Amino acid sequence: MTATKTDLPIVQCIARARIPTTQGPDIFLHLYANNRDNKEHLAIVFGEDIRSRSLFKRRPGETQNDRMIRGAYVGKLHPGRTVADTDDRLGLTLHFDEKTGDLLYESKTTWDPKNNTLVRIHSECYTGENAWSARCDCGEQFDRAGRLIACEHEKETGIIGGNGHGVIVYLRQEGRGIGLGEKLKAYNLQDLGADTVQANIMLKHPVDARDFSIGKAIIMDLGISNVRLLTNNPDKIVQVEYEPYIRCVERVPMVPIHWTNENAGIKSKEIEGYLRTKIERMGHLLQEPIKLHSTTTTTSTTTTTE
Numbered sequence: 001m002t003a004t005k006t007d008l009p010i011v012q013c014i015a016r017a018r019i020p021t022t023q024g025p026d027i028f029l030h031l032y033a034n035n036r037d038n039k040e041h042l043a044i045v046f047g048e049d050i051r052s053r054s055l056f057k058r059r060p061g062e063t064q065n066d067r068m069i070r071g072a073y074v075g076k077l078h079p080g081r082t083v084a085d086t087d088d089r090l091g092l093t094l095h096f097d098e099k100t101g102d103l104l105y106e107s108k109t110t111w112d113p114k115n116n117t118l119v120r121i122h123s124e125c126y127t128g129e130n131a132w133s134a135r136c137d138c139g140e141q142f143d144r145a146g147r148l149i150a151c152e153h154e155k156e157t158g159i160i161g162g163n164g165h166g167v168i169v170y171l172r173q174e175g176r177g178i179g180l181g182e183k184l185k186a187y188n189l190q191d192l193g194a195d196t197v198q199a200n201i202m203l204k205h206p207v208d209a210r211d212f213s214i215g216k217a218i219i220m221d222l223g224i225s226n227v228r229l230l231t232n233n234p235d236k237i238v239q240v241e242y243e244p245y246i247r248c249v250e251r252v253p254m255v256p257i258h259w260t261n262e263n264a265g266i267k268s269k270e271i272e273g274y275l276r277t278k279i280e281r282m283g284h285l286l287q288e289p290i291k292l293h294s295t296t297t298t299t300s301t302t303t304t305t306e
């Protein structure tokens with residue numbers, strides 16, 4: 001059954017701003033409102049020409065200055081610029097449907113929806129992203145997604161990057177949707193021996209309380225239809241597919257750094273359990289490295305590991 005756009009939440013990009021990053025490229029941070037929850041979901045967009053249709057749509061009575069202030073401009077802002085829809089210095093002009101005010105697609109100014117675009121749908125994880133947590137790999141995944149979108153291809157794995165175009169849809173679904181407070185309680189239950197699945201159930205929550213439909217609506221709003229999805233989570237792939245509007249043309253794996261490089265990434269008992277539960281109990285598409293030749297040699301009296 002093909003989807004109809006009406007069964008998706010309605011999202012509205014409220015503001016977009018250029019963020020010069022410490023990693024090199026500028027990103028364009030988009031803040032969204034929606035008609036499902038009162039959270040500020042985000043899109044971290046790499047590429048000035050990936051355009052939010054809801055942000056760029058013309059609004060009755062607004063001025064060009066209003067458009068520039070909310071971030072609905074083409075090219076680059078500079079002191080003294082007065083027109084949002086034209087960047088004289090770069091020779092770029094946006095055009096709109098006179099009746100509806102919708103942005104018209106033109107290859108010179110707007111990313112082609114038919115391009116295969118590298119996308120990560122990332123759920124907020126305060127502990128992994130801001131508190132140096134070694135309980136999960138969310139922070140590592142977030143950083144790697146940004147690096148992969150910015151680069152042509154990843155040296156270590158040969159995976160083709162986004163070459164400066166792509167999106168991290170950042171959903172405020174902390175704790176797989178149960179919130180930070182309940183996640184902290186889940187951590188205490190895990191320290192008492194439960195795994196991440198059991199802990200959620202013991203707290204009377206679903207194993208995964210997330211819904212990716214807002215993420216889907218944001219991807220569509222950004223004019224992206226062919227997605228190279230950065231994930232190991234099969235549920236995300238199923239939930240993002242949305243024929244004929246969104247097609248997952250490729251699943252790009254997110255292998256924990258420590259699994260391919262002994263001296264890097266996150267190494268802890270907790271994260272081993274976290275990843276093992278994802279594989280064994282949540283069906284994540286991750287293959288634990290199989291040690292074919294043990295490096296442990298046993299001699300008559302002692303066992304030494306080189």
Ligand SMILES: Nc1nc2c(ncn2[C@@H]2O[C@H](COP(=O)(O)OP(=O)(O)OP(=O)(O)O)[C@@H](O)[C@H]2O)c(=O)[nH]1
Pocket residue numbers: 121122123124125126135136138141173174175176177178183186187196200230231232233236254284
């Ligand atoms: N309830 C609960 N949530 C956790 C735990 N550890 C991490 N999380 C949450 O799990 C979510 C991880 O989401 P993502 O980083 O999008 O990853 P994923 O859905 O597991 O799958 P990938 O796309 O393959 O990374 C975040 O919301 C974290 O806050 C835990 O022990 N319990």
Ligand SMILES: [Zn+2]
Pocket residue numbers: 125127128129135136137138139
């Ligand atoms: Zn996490």
